[in-house]
Amino acid sequence: MESDSIECVSSIDEIVEDHEILHHNIQHHPHPRHAPHHQFSSSKPHHNGTNNVNSISNIVGPTAIAPAASVHELLECPVCTNSMYPPIHQCHNGHTLCSTCKIRVHNRCPTCRQELSDIRCLALEKVAESLELPCKYYKLGCPEIFPYYSKLKHEGICIYRPYNCPYAGSECSVVGDIPFLVAHLRDDHKVDMHTGCTFNHRYVKSNPREVENATWMLTVFHCFGQYFCLHFEAFQLGMAPVYMAFIRFMGDETEARNYSYSLEVGANGRKLIWEGTPRSIRDSHRKVRDSHDGLIIQRNMALFFSGGDRKELKLRVTGRIWKEQQNPDANMCIPN
Template sequence: MAPGGSACKEVLESHLIFSDYDTAKSKSEANSNINITKSSPVSGGKHGTNSKNGVNDLLECPICNNLMYPPIHQCPNGHTLCSDCKVRVHNSCPTCRYDLGNIRCLALEKVAESLELPCRYQNLGCHDIFPYYTKLKHEQNCRFRPYNCPYAGSECSVMGDIPTLVTHLKEDHKVDMHEGCTFNHRYVKSNPHEVENATWMLTVFNCFGRHFCLHFEAFQLGLAPVYMAFLRFMGDDSEAKKFTYSLEVGANGRKLIWQGIPRSIRDTHRKVRDSQDGLIIQRNLALYFSGGDAQELKLRITGRIWKED
């Protein structure tokens, strides 16, 4: 792990670890490590309490416990389940074992239209109420929904708000935490010909009161081995667009410069990497920057983050 210190003044040694680049998909959000935060209402829904007509429980699928949306299926005895679980149980009612057939519970679907329910992230600060059939769409984009851990060096299923994840990254992943909006990193690898599934230790910067994740890694782009550096913003995309960052690498009178907008951690690490939205260095050029002897990779990457007015 790189030593601590000021991101602006000290050169940081980043050591290599191995990863499959996938941040593991989360377990159910009910079991996640999530902080509860106070907030203001979101647009698109009512602010208040949900309908209390006793029908809510009937709309829970008895298998997955999620709310059911059309088509809602039922067996000849009236037991209901969602369309996804109908496939899982191989068309056999899990309650009475009768064949399900293709019977729709149209009455329950109609009743659902009259319901108003709270967002599932109510305990995280979203206090708005939504019509039954718009609730799911809202939840897919609710600004209070938790974030996945942005660490890419190992599979991690932790979810939470930004303060939770910052603490988690520091205490559980032992990442480097630095203050300031400029950085000067030196990346070293003893065998530069090994590039597959390799990533360097994540660094997190506290800048303008927000947190940014600096990634650097090696992988195969088609048949070409490359190195890539990019920045991710710990927050939503709408906020990420308020910032710009630059990266620079070079030696021997030559340099590469990248300027872009940090990607939100709503986008997975692999999605950003595969989109090639960052500074990409071909291995031959990286070795030239390292001294040209092809014996060891030594790259110095400098950069800064600034806020657009």
Template sequence: MAPGGGVYQDIIESRTAYADYGIAPANGELSSPFRKSATVVGRRLGMASNSSVHELLECPVCITLMYPPIHQCPNGHTLCLNCKAKVQCCPICRQELGNIRCLALERVAESLELPCKYQILGCQEIFSYHNQPRHEQNCRFRPYKCPYAGAECSVTGDIQLLVSHLKDDHKVDMHNGCTFNHRYVKTNPQEVENATWMLTVFNCFGHQFCLHFEAFQLQMAPVYMAFLRFMGDDHDAKKFSYSLEVGGNGRKLTWQGVPRSIRDSHTTVRDSLDGLIIQRSMALFFSGGDRQELKLKLAGRIWEEQA
């Protein structure tokens, strides 16, 4: 039995029937909110609001809401389109599946109004059954993905959780202040293979900012790039600006921009070239010496734009 008592064991046993068919319940970001409380259903049409309607629309295999086309077996057991594609017989009664649509349930779905699945995180919007998924893809209350680059990290959560995660699990350096001066050193700068070098988090104006610095190939040319991401939504990110400066031997390069939200992936920001780009030859010139070692000094500042 798993740690934490018998509840977990009971859940496992109740879903054993589905495991026999090679289909595991989907691991979504959040479970359906309908299992926790009754919600607004068919408000405009005067339909009764109760959880039984929601349960009818939940696929018995993956426990997510079904959207048309909704399929059923000859005995009337329904399942979603994704699960139907994975099995040849009904997971409930083992009858062979045909291509039968459950038109009655599809009509019920069209009459419903549902809350966002991120309701427990603060979203209070109500949507038609068909418009709900589109909203949830861009809901401002949806969890954020871990902004750490250079490794596949599946952790999601609110900003406070991600800050602790970056510090404890990824060992990211945390700094307070809106100005910074970092030094990047590499003994063999000739090796540039999409190498992610550094992520640093700054606590500034009551928010967190991620400073990325890395090396990669840009159209076969090795370059270094530095850019800032804001740990929050794009709307709030646009309230700030930042500048970056790198130089040496009496020369310098500067960049000024607006931090991108961590809603935009690290790769998206990098590939859009939205940051300070330094060609390797210029970086080695800034480093001085025999040009065999990279020694870059990167200075920056973050400020809040006036409304």
């Protein structure tokens, strides 16, 4: 199979002559060392093997804001190091672990190797109810403090939590803040970087029928002090082969709503235009694709736009990004 060819140009005021870029097979690259990576990491647990609740109550009262480190350690599962939530299990010697890890260790205490029964550590669960803890992303800027049993729910939606790598087409496990991920995309995934709010890409494929399910991240754009990712997909929509282009915003959903973008393809007196709001990279590229939230071009129409004998795909996608004057309604509906 011949390699795909992408031509691209990005400029602020106008689209100028484009240049070709060859896209090779997608591969996972090692974690970069030179870029700053702002990410919360919890300390390793140090379990003392006892559950002396009287000593705990002497350290932390029911209105404590910053509990002592020993309380944090007692509430960390010794197997997965995550905070424990009811039911908290214990062995006959008083060693505790979470309900998930009780199954993982085949019902044997990881500390003393004694067989675990169904004993609940009710005292430790009561202590947890009295605690108020900072969000685990406080080092990334989150100022919030929550009751112990509310903290986990918040952390799942905290706007300060790290982002997953937005690179499409691979299972990249890298996480971090936006500056780190931009450097990671440039250096490890070799994604094209452009400054400007307009763009012009041409996707060329000598035999488009060879590609039935593929995805590419074409470019990362820097404009208005933010970063945007342009994606291009080839997949089956029902029985029809289609192409889809869309943009994701490298930031949170609430920030993404401040921007809009347009995409256009056309030739031979016909054109298709899409206008929308970029989706946050909190939504995976697959979720955006499956929601059809972008410019969709059926293959027959794409070949018509390509001209010639309609056997070779030469699809030019142009577009621009702009900033809205006012924030859209906070209750704006986003496709699932």
